[in-house]
Amino acid sequence: MNCxxxxxxxEHYFDEELEPSLRAEIEQHLGKCKKCRLIVDTTRKTxxxxxxxxxxxxxxxxxxxxxxxxxxKLRHETFGD
Amino acid sequence: MSSQNIEPMKLHxxxxxxxxxxxxxLVAAAKAxxxxxxxxxxxRYERKIFRLAQNITQNKEDAEDAMQEAFLKAFxxxxxxxxxxxxxxxxxxxxxxxxxMKLRKRRPNQVSLDEExxxxxxxxxxxxxxxxxxxxxxYKQNEMGTILNNAIQDLDPSFRIVFQLRDIExxxxxxxxxxxxxxxxxxxSRLLRARLxxxxxxxxxxxxxxxx
Numbered sequence: 001m002n003c004x005x006x007x008x009x010x011e012h013y014f015d016e017e018l019e020p021s022l023r024a025e026i027e028q029h030l031g032k033c034k035k036c037r038l039i040v041d042t043t044r045k046t047x048x049x050x051x052x053x054x055x056x057x058x059x060x061x062x063x064x065x066x067x068x069x070x071x072x073k074l075r076h077e078t079f080g081d
Numbered sequence: 082m083s084s085q086n087i088e089p090m091k092l093h094x095x096x097x098x099x100x101x102x103x104x105x106x107l108v109a110a111a112k113a114x115x116x117x118x119x120x121x122x123x124x125r126y127e128r129k130i131f132r133l134a135q136n137i138t139q140n141k142e143d144a145e146d147a148m149q150e151a152f153l154k155a156f157x158x159x160x161x162x163x164x165x166x167x168x169x170x171x172x173x174x175x176x177x178x179x180x181x182m183k184l185r186k187r188r189p190n191q192v193s194l195d196e197e198x199x200x201x202x203x204x205x206x207x208x209x210x211x212x213x214x215x216x217x218x219x220y221k222q223n224e225m226g227t228i229l230n231n232a233i234q235d236l237d238p239s240f241r242i243v244f245q246l247r248d249i250e251x252x253x254x255x256x257x258x259x260x261x262x263x264x265x266x267x268x269x270s271r272l273l274r275a276r277l278x279x280x281x282x283x284x285x286x287x288x289x290x291x292x293x
Contacts, residue, residue: 011273015254039280042212042287046280047248049217053229055132062145066127067120069149073156074116 001025006036010043108168112159119159123152126169129250130176136233136245137180140187147183151176166256173250174260177242184238216287232282236275243268244275 001009006029012018013026030037058066110118130151134144154175155162162171217225233241246257247268258268 007277010276011269015269038211042284043276043280045212045216045287046283047276049225049283050229050233050244050249050279051251053225053249054222055128056226058128058131062131062148063127065145066123066149066152070120070123070152070156073153 001029003029003033003036006030006033007039010040013040014044014047104168105164108159108162108164112162119156122168126172127152130172133173133176133245133250134180134183137177137238137242138183138187139234139238140183143183143187144180147176147179150179154179169250170252170256173246173252174256177246177260210284210288212284212287216283219287228283228286232279235282236278240271240275240278243271244279247272248276 006013006026009018009022009026013023018026030040104122107118107122111122127148131144131148134147134151135141138144138147151172155172162168220228233244236244242261243257243263246252246260247254252260254265254268254272257263258265261268263271
């Protein structure tokens with residue numbers, strides 16, 4: 001398998017959906033191809049950095065309007081006003 | 082070098098940041114009428130849902146409306162939630178639908194999400210530089226937030242939404258396909274392209290040689 005083939009299979013590789021023989025073939029390639037190994041490593045880090053990123057705090061006015069809307073809905077459900 | 086030196090493959094290697102263990106108990110309490118429990122769920126997820134809505138609509142006003150409508154709908158239909166999926170996944174589905182409605186209303190002529198996009202770009206990256214073990218630690222949290230936000234906003238909407246659902250909200254491929262009305266191969270293809278494009282965008286910030 002060449003480098004282009006590795007990138008084409010990356011999605012299946014990350015999702016652990018490959019036949020054992022194909023996975024072994026890819027890992028054999030990664031063991032000797034620094035370029036592909038770095039692509040796999042930095043792509044994995046990209047996902048992990050986004051996955052672990054914390055969302056910014058909600059702006060105060062946005063949060064107040066959200067909770068006001070929920071309170072209004074709640075009053076309507078409870079008291080019908 | 083032998084294949085034993087390759088790191089484990091799992092992408093989401095850390096415990097999920099999204100769902101906490103007490104979620105089912107909070108949902109059960111909310112369904113039984115405990116409003117504080119529902120408020121706890123809202124407070125827990127409001128930042129994530131707002132970020133999700135912003136990344137889909139790319140408009141603060143629309144994102145705020147979509148978030149509000151998502152929580153109101155969740156509250157209204159809570160009795161119908163049967164617990165077959167995680168509550169958070171259910172909430173994300175509602176928020177995605179509300180956000181897409183806003184997006185389509187504002188940009189009716191935009192590229193359809195279910196349309197196949199051929200970027201014609203070569204997927205194989207050219208450079209081979211290493212990032213080092215923890216590239217994100219070179220930046221303060223707010224700087225990282227800006228870097229990540231700019232990178233994801235630059236993506237094509239159909240890539241951005243798939244990446245958001247799969248890799249940030251941690252929906253499965255099948256769930257993402259169902260929510261967006263895409264085929265599973267289309268989700269996988271877009272996810273790969275999104276990951277490689279984001280990797281490319283982050284590359285200049287994380288190159289080990291730039292930050293010895």
